[in-house]
Amino acid sequence: MTVSVLVPSSLTREAEDKREATRKLGYVARAATVFRADRLIVYPDRDGETGRFDGGFVSTVLRYAATPPYLRNEVWGMRNELEYAGVLPPLRAVSQTGSESTGSGSLRQGIVTEVGPDQRVRVNCGLQHPISLNVPPKMALDEGERVTIRISSRRPVRAKLVDEPLPGLSVERTDLQAALSREDAGVRIAASRYGTELTVGRLDTLAGHVDRDGMTVAFGAPERGLPDILEFESEDAVDTLSSWPPRPDDDTDGVEPTSGDVDPGRGFDLWLNTVPYQGSDVVRTEEALFATLAPLSLRE
Template identity: 30%
Template sequence: MSDIPHQREKTLKVGLIGRALAIFRIDEVVIYPDIIGADQSRDLRFVAMILSYMETPQYLRKRLFKIVPELRYAGILPPLRTPHHPIKNRKKYLRVGEFREGIVLSKDKMGLLVDVGVEQPIRVANTSAPVGARVTVKIISGGDDPRAVLASPEDIDVYWGYKVEVSSMPFSRMVKSGNFDVTIATSRRGEPFMKVKDALLEKWMKSKRVLVAFGSPTQGLQEIVRQEGFELSDIMDFIINTVPGQATETVRTEEALYATLAILNLLTEA
């Protein structure tokens, strides 16, 4: 974010990133520092807050986010319109079997009262979640007095948003400590995607946790990793170029994100 002077443009750029994460069903985004010794906590916090705000259903945002300077231009963020961002806000529209995100407002011996984005909180027969917690629930009865049970996002067979993590570790340490089954770096100096796609697909299909890494606005991954005393090939399984023959001097991070995720989506969903 350090290359963009105004917060409005920073917000819009992160908004484009958030849309890419949702479009291509990314489960987790990790934001890492790219300059050793520099205090980048402000930019890291800004990106994380905007992405987290975008991922949160609209009806929960006022409860989960305070009025802070980082969200000054949140109104220009594009909506995600993912399955966990429902538009209908009346309890009569709740369907048995439907999943919703909610926040625990109170609890008693009968269970929880959870705001799921309708006129009134609904009763959830569970007392384990603390007040103020964001939870996923499954509707088990509708009508004038709808009820729900706590659920896990792993039980849901549609895309249910992404998690946001800020890494305090340099990139190379983050990669090594992440327990990834396969790691993919994007680089202008990488192998042409078409040359490695078969090997990449074979390894991808056997993996549960895949890392796709991108550089920063001022440095590519190779330069970032060399600051840390490594070569990119030392820590990554694949180094790929997904924009061969680019006519521009540079490809912005958000542009590389869309180009790369679109190609990987086509490869793995074919």
């Protein structure tokens, strides 16, 4: 099951300065981490960008936030976008280290600091010192490359390089259509105040499909929700999109992700309002992430 969270490049459009914009992005990364999202995708909303904090700034700060603290200096160095990185809240992503020398153990990111002879490399993976590891057959590594390490014991250190995706939250930049068209998109949900209200009964129906297929949840920007980003002529246009639960005459018993090209205006399986009785005129994007991902993380 894969969980993807989609946020627009205009996410920080209302921020007064870089410090405030950085803090906001930190809470977005934190929400994605708390609810174990696999991907945090920044999709373009160029009409909503203010020019100061564009998609490049947003994705850079989010990538930095998702980088393990022990690798940040080595990976990022000094960058203008990261001037206020110190205000980012710690993600403290959960990691469990086993005691067996083979089999289970925690996956951890590392960075190659030195390539030596005889298929060995030195890797900084946040332990007290860089460790020397054998490179698996058919894996070629260069200095500065980020790698996945399975640590089965810390005392004594038992670890090995594995040919697997980097663990933890990944941050990508891609357009909305491509994100909705992925084979592992699962149930595609648009979070919007104009969507169908989330109820206990609807959540009970939805949870089984999410648990089986995963989900992709898209959010809008401040003062610019998804209907605006998708250029709907009116808020009523949301009513013409797919709704939940499926109609009785549908061929399927639930939401089935489609393959191939998806029109982003109608590429969602469900438009969902997770704060149906909001007491504030505006629910900020970072608040909407917590309000939406919390109930959708519940299982049967």
